[in-house]
């Protein structure tokens with residue numbers, strides 16, 4: 001066999017393996033829906049049954065003991081936070097950190113009195129754009145320390161299970177039009193809903209061969225004086241690899257491989273906690289005014305991580321050859 005013929009055959013073999021891999025992984029590890037746990041797990045049990053096999057689950061009544069469950073109405077938050085300045089992500093379309101046209105666009109980060117933000121959420125005033133408190137830099141501890149007494153600074157059984165404290169504790173509150181585009185993180189994520197509902201669409205990391213990435217120049221939304229949004233080039237920033245696909249309305253002509261991917265969907269309700277394992281792709285929607293708190297525990301950079309990196313590299317290499 002000539003060298004190029006042999007290379008072509010090798011390439012096709014790798015492509016076949018990558019196409020078969022997601023179904024094989026799914027059959028071994030995952031059910032068609034996210035399982036529920038009715039009681040809090042012991043740290044060892046949680047590590048063994050969920051973290052180690054990288055499987056999601058929803059824990060019922062996980063945070064019912066938090067005062068936040070009873071106290072955190074919008075009226076209470078208004079009273080406590082009042083006119084304190086907080087960071088709010090503002091976008092024209094509800095998508096912060098997402099592909100728009102041929103850009104990766106980040107939201108305008110507006111510093112505004114919390115009460116003014118609530119006026120918009122409660123529709124007492126109108127303002128152009130979609131508003132979402134979603135700054136993922138431990139904004140609960142950094143910007144909302146007044147609220148920390150109503151939740152916990154970590155999830156004790158998880159801290160024991162993984163042998164560390166969370167890197168970040170985030171607070172999320174926004175309009176129903178605010179959507180988080182499909183992405184993954186290197187965190188073990190415990191996502192707790194205080195009020196309202198969050199709707200997650202999930203893909204295991206093994207679905208990587210079906211999930212497209214492209215490189216985009218980075219930009220930020222800015223609102224002009226007339227209320228219209230412009231996309232401003234972040235000239236100094238490096239290009240960003242991001243997923244151009246909307247899993248709610250996938251463009252299967254452009255991304256035919258995605259037809260083979262099977263998303264898992266789940267809704268997390270007040271008092272429930274989703275364990276979203278590291279490297280799982282997630283797309284998130286919410287009911288209007290939903291309040292949530294999540295804990296990001298850094299993942300272990302172990303062999304599982306290295307295998308994922310290999311899958312990622314092979315998928316990219318094959319995509320370049322298509």
Ligand SMILES: O=C(O)CCC(=O)C(=O)O
Pocket residue numbers: 172179180185189191198282284285292294
């Ligand atoms: O709640 C959201 O909108 C997004 C949550 C998320 O992406 C995360 O916790 O990593």
